[in-house]
Amino acid sequence: xxxxxxxxxxxxxxxxxxxxxxxxxxxxxxxxxxxxxxxxxxxxxxxxxxxxxxxxxxxxxxxxxxxxxxxxxxxxxxxxxxxxxxxxxxxxxxxxxxxxxxxxxxxxxxxxxxxxxxxxxxxxxxxxxxxxx
Amino acid sequence: xxxxxxxxxxxxxxxxxxxxxxxxxxxxxxxxxxxxxxxxxxxxxxxxxxxxxxxxxxxxxxxxxxxxxxxxxxxxxxxxxxxxxxxxxxxxxxxxxxxxxxxxxxxxxxxxxxxxxxxxxxxx
Numbered sequence: 001x002x003x004x005x006x007x008x009x010x011x012x013x014x015x016x017x018x019x020x021x022x023x024x025x026x027x028x029x030x031x032x033x034x035x036x037x038x039x040x041x042x043x044x045x046x047x048x049x050x051x052x053x054x055x056x057x058x059x060x061x062x063x064x065x066x067x068x069x070x071x072x073x074x075x076x077x078x079x080x081x082x083x084x085x086x087x088x089x090x091x092x093x094x095x096x097x098x099x100x101x102x103x104x105x106x107x108x109x110x111x112x113x114x115x116x117x118x119x120x121x122x123x124x125x126x127x128x129x130x131x132x133x
Numbered sequence: 134x135x136x137x138x139x140x141x142x143x144x145x146x147x148x149x150x151x152x153x154x155x156x157x158x159x160x161x162x163x164x165x166x167x168x169x170x171x172x173x174x175x176x177x178x179x180x181x182x183x184x185x186x187x188x189x190x191x192x193x194x195x196x197x198x199x200x201x202x203x204x205x206x207x208x209x210x211x212x213x214x215x216x217x218x219x220x221x222x223x224x225x226x227x228x229x230x231x232x233x234x235x236x237x238x239x240x241x242x243x244x245x246x247x248x249x250x251x252x253x254x255x256x257x
Contacts, residue, residue: 022137025144032151040183041172042223042251047243066232108233115232116167116254123171132239132250 167228169254
């Protein structure tokens, strides 16, 4: 009898209290389920809209063309990739509150990677909006 | 006190499964997107999914996760675009495609009234 009484408390101490662990893991699980944000990395562009040119628009946006040979033309003049920043700086308005926009036209033959590379360069050099046509 | 060990087991397993599977769910249709250093990040919360138009290297088209035939694309895309007026469509195109293919998709997006397209790219 004396032996049995001594064993009992020892056995109850050996069981681990897992309730806090359950709480933590369940709330982590819920957290993952609910807030998992999906992050995309994109280059945004605008498409021409049906309404035509907005009235009062005087300024002509620079036209950037990537032709079938992979050459960059800005307002019909060939520009190398190295000269692109300087040319854009010259053509884009520098004031505050002015939308720095270019119109982009790409030849169908060039690869999509090259087009995205050029759009990337445009964004890098201060172009805020790229219109596609 | 109830025995919570099975719950812990289940919860931990679910947790690990979700941690492993989540990146795969995010990935969506596998497309090798072009690289762009200045790509902007769009954070999307659950329940307000964007419309993603994917085109793989072999030309197969997907609206979000389901495949569509080229002939049905415009109709299907217009249906999917309902309720998202004014928002851009995200185009996820393979970098090895000719630009012509993407241009055609852009024209379709324009046709359904999207104000712009976001070209999915990866920073590297």
